[in-house]
Amino acid sequence: MDQTAAIYAEIAARRESLIALTQELIRIPTLNPPGQHYREICDYLAARLEPQGFAVSMVRAEGAPGDSEQFPRWNLIARREGGGPGDCVHFNSHHDVVEVGHGWSRDPFGGELDGGRIYGRGACDMKGGLAASIIAAEAFLAACPGFRGAIEISATADEESGGFGGVAYLAERGWFAPERVQHVIIPEPLHKDRICLGHRGVWWAEIETKGRIAHGSMPFLGDSAIRHMGAVLEEIEATLYPLLAGKHTAMPVIPEGARQSTLNINSIHGGQAEPPAGNTGLPAPCVADRCRIIIDRRFLIEEDVAEVKREVTALLERVKAARPTFAYEVRDMFEVQPSMTDREAPIVRSTAAAIARVLGREAQYVVSPGTYDQKHIDRIGRLKNCIAYGPGVLDLAHQPDEWVGVDDMADSARVMALVLAELLAQ
Numbered sequence: 001m002d003q004t005a006a007i008y009a010e011i012a013a014r015r016e017s018l019i020a021l022t023q024e025l026i027r028i029p030t031l032n033p034p035g036q037h038y039r040e041i042c043d044y045l046a047a048r049l050e051p052q053g054f055a056v057s058m059v060r061a062e063g064a065p066g067d068s069e070q071f072p073r074w075n076l077i078a079r080r081e082g083g084g085p086g087d088c089v090h091f092n093s094h095h096d097v098v099e100v101g102h103g104w105s106r107d108p109f110g111g112e113l114d115g116g117r118i119y120g121r122g123a124c125d126m127k128g129g130l131a132a133s134i135i136a137a138e139a140f141l142a143a144c145p146g147f148r149g150a151i152e153i154s155a156t157a158d159e160e161s162g163g164f165g166g167v168a169y170l171a172e173r174g175w176f177a178p179e180r181v182q183h184v185i186i187p188e189p190l191h192k193d194r195i196c197l198g199h200r201g202v203w204w205a206e207i208e209t210k211g212r213i214a215h216g217s218m219p220f221l222g223d224s225a226i227r228h229m230g231a232v233l234e235e236i237e238a239t240l241y242p243l244l245a246g247k248h249t250a251m252p253v254i255p256e257g258a259r260q261s262t263l264n265i266n267s268i269h270g271g272q273a274e275p276p277a278g279n280t281g282l283p284a285p286c287v288a289d290r291c292r293i294i295i296d297r298r299f300l301i302e303e304d305v306a307e308v309k310r311e312v313t314a315l316l317e318r319v320k321a322a323r324p325t326f327a328y329e330v331r332d333m334f335e336v337q338p339s340m341t342d343r344e345a346p347i348v349r350s351t352a353a354a355i356a357r358v359l360g361r362e363a364q365y366v367v368s369p370g371t372y373d374q375k376h377i378d379r380i381g382r383l384k385n386c387i388a389y390g391p392g393v394l395d396l397a398h399q400p401d402e403w404v405g406v407d408d409m410a411d412s413a414r415v416m417a418l419v420l421a422e423l424l425a426q
């Protein structure tokens with residue numbers, strides 16, 4: 001039997017194990033926020049991987065946002081050394097899941113199997129991908145025991161809230177340094193025939209307009225921060241949105257609507273604070289002395305973040321020129337550089353070749369509209385040879401009745417195992 005046939009046979013033999021593993025991972029409700037059961041899921045994975053020769057490290061991201069004695073940010077890194085020198089292929093999955101939300105017809109933590117689908121919060125994003133990568137590694141180890149290099153599997157915290165207690169923490173401590181890891185696959189649910197090369201950039205900022213409080217019956221004695229913000233919003237509509245719509249990217253972003261720069265006005269608050277629940281009183285008549293919006297600007301690899309910020313300051317300066325008492329402040333909240341791995345990078349080439357062999361069709365190259373943990377591996381870890389590739393339908397992520405298909409998981413496990421064979425087999 002040749003190597004490919006041996007790998008396929010090992011994966012086929014593990015179909016029940018793949019299903020059970022996915023179900024058991026879903027049944028550990030690793031909700032974020034607040035960050036529940038992180039240690040439990042890491043212990044569960046350690047108990048599976050250690051007997052197979054993986055050296056397991058448990059790393060708590062002490063002091064990271066959200067880390068506390070009640071909700072410690074635990075991460076697991078499992079490493080299996082081969083018989084000789086070679087590259088290390090690392091599979092990184094986040095183990096946290098988002099809140100359940102409303103509208104479920106299945107038990108969100110039941111891991112129910114029905115019609116070839118496994119249901120539950122995190123089934124698709126991304127416990128199905130984690131399970132597929134583990135089965136891929138186990139099948140490869142059985143089929144190619146004499147491999148060289150190393151395989152790593154990590155399960156990391158907090159991707160859904162920025163990854164600072166997970167991949168960012170590990171990358172800062174050298175876990176993704178190019179001398180110890182050479183190839184990274186993040187099994188996020190991009191679908192089994194797609195290779196995700198990276199993501200757009202992000203800039204979040206808070207813009208505040210300032211005014212002066214006065215009695216609401218005599219607004220002319222004050223200066224309304226809300227009216228100033230209205231002028232800002234008008235200027236955004238009139239000039240910024242058309243400018244952004246004209247910026248197109250060579251990044252293959254999906255969906256196609258995100259193949260340009262985008263801006264979301266995330267929230268707006270002005271004047272009196274929202275009354276607490278149950279309050280039945282009327283508001284007091286006041287002129288708003290401040291108004292704030294939070295903007296969520298997604299930018300392209302062709303754009304520079306400094307230029308992205310200058311566009312907003314220029315816009316505010318235009319408003320200021322037209323309104324004598326206009327005063328504003330811009331506060332940076334968060335920024336992420338765009339990331340896009342080269343199509344000729346080794347992990348991209350071997351994954352594309354494996355997709356063609358397993359599925360009999362060409363791989364599609366895509367870029368994600370939003371960010372994921374690749375940002376930390378790229379910027380902090382300095383590791384460019386990284387992609388997202390995994391089973392599941394991206395649109396189902398964070399939705400009620402989220403599911404992952406067993407056949408899709410098995411196919412992508414085949415792809416991942418063939419990647420291991422190409423990069424690590426003797």
Ligand SMILES: [Zn+2]
Pocket residue numbers: 094125126159188189
């Ligand atoms: Zn995810």
